[in-house]
Amino acid sequence: MSDMPKASVADADLPIYGSLGMTFMEFPVVSKPADSDAEVVVSGVPFDMATSGRSGARFGPQGVRQASAQLIWEGARWPWQFALDDHLKVADSGNVLFKHGEPQTMVDNLQAHIGQILESGKSALTFGGDHFITLPVLRAYAKKHGPVALIHFDAHTDTYSGGTKYDHGTLFHHAVEEGLVDTEHSIQIGIRTAYTLDGHPFEVLDAAWVGDHGPQGILERIKARVGDKKAYVSFDIDGLDPAYAPGTGTPVSGGMTMDCALKVIRGLQGLNLIGMDVVEVAPAYDHAEITSLAGATLALEYLYVLAANKGAA
Numbered sequence: 047m048s049d050m051p052k053a054s055v056a057d058a059d060l061p062i063y064g065s066l067g068m069t070f071m072e073f074p075v076v077s078k079p080a081d082s083d084a085e086v087v088v089s090g091v092p093f094d095m096a097t098s099g100r101s102g103a104r105f106g107p108q109g110v111r112q113a114s115a116q117l118i119w120e121g122a123r124w125p126w127q128f129a130l131d132d133h134l135k136v137a138d139s140g141n142v143l144f145k146h147g148e149p150q151t152m153v154d155n156l157q158a159h160i161g162q163i164l165e166s167g168k169s170a171l172t173f174g175g176d177h178f179i180t181l182p183v184l185r186a187y188a189k190k191h192g193p194v195a196l197i198h199f200d201a202h203t204d205t206y207s208g209g210t211k212y213d214h215g216t217l218f219h220h221a222v223e224e225g226l227v228d229t230e231h232s233i234q235i236g237i238r239t240a241y242t243l244d245g246h247p248f249e250v251l252d253a254a255w256v257g258d259h260g261p262q263g264i265l266e267r268i269k270a271r272v273g274d275k276k277a278y279v280s281f282d283i284d285g286l287d288p289a290y291a292p293g294t295g296t297p298v299s300g301g302m303t304m305d306c307a308l309k310v311i312r313g314l315q316g317l318n319l320i321g322m323d324v325v326e327v328a329p330a331y332d333h334a335e336i337t338s339l340a341g342a343t344l345a346l347e348y349l350y351v352l353a354a355n356k357g358a359a
């Protein structure tokens with residue numbers, strides 16, 4: 047499959063809608079990511095057993111990949127002035143394997159998978175799955191890089207302490223307890239559900255503040271908080287308003303616009319970015335692929351930022 051030509055504007059014999067949509071952005075498939083020449087490895091984690099609301103994020107990777115077929119025709123994605131393929135090698139390693147009904151197999155296999163990617167000097171772009179999948183990913187990242195500065199977009203802080211072992215609402219509580227996150231340099235954006243201030247170690251830009259201050263204000267706070275630390279971006283799609291992301295398990299009204307989110311991701315250029323995930327896309331509740339397309343677009347924007355950080359212009 048890696049020899050399969052990419053469908054692009056130049057391929058007059060294959061219309062854009064002829065894409066199989068099997069991999070993210072039609073990036074080549076790699077079965078052994080550590081052995082490939084990719085700089086960024088895409089993985090899907092079709093796991094939603096930790097969700098507390100509506101299930102369905104297990105189909106998130108599939109939805110995002112399929113929606114990304116709508117983005118492949120631009121040689122250089124607007125407003126960037128270069129083609130991503132000329133500056134960044136990306137491959138799709140497919141979905142992480144695990145045993146249905148045995149969540150610990152997902153935890154173990156995902157951490158090992160991301161660990162192999164990082165040990166070979168690459169970085170990871172991971173599609174959930176519910177947000178719990180970020181915990182094994184962060185374990186792998188912390189093992190390689192030490193505690194990471196977290197840039198976390200979400201309607202929920204996911205720092206609740208009273209949850210269950212496999213719980214998409216407690217992962218950042220555990221991540222802090224386990225020392226995976228550099229809390230002094232971490233920030234949460236778009237929060238609009240209850241959380242406890244006691245012992246809460248993150249800076250929070252709640253949804254009202256985000257709406258009042260816009261992308262420029264948000265970026266100023268992110269840059270002041272993160273500085274030059276190694277930064278990991280975790281984007282729960284429910285950080286967006288349900289108007290922009292209806293297809294998710296626990297939607298909350300009053301969130302970010304897609305325009306704002308894209309400007310913020312684009313504005314992360316210059317930060318020391320080492321990884322990203324996009325989680326909680328649940329295509330069964332989606333309409334016209336709005337949510338899957340949003341997830342795919344945010345991830346693609348992140349890849350352009352990585353290329354720009356390498357000097358592409």
Ligand SMILES: [Mn+2]
Nearest residue numbers: 201202282284
């Ligand atoms: Mn959330």
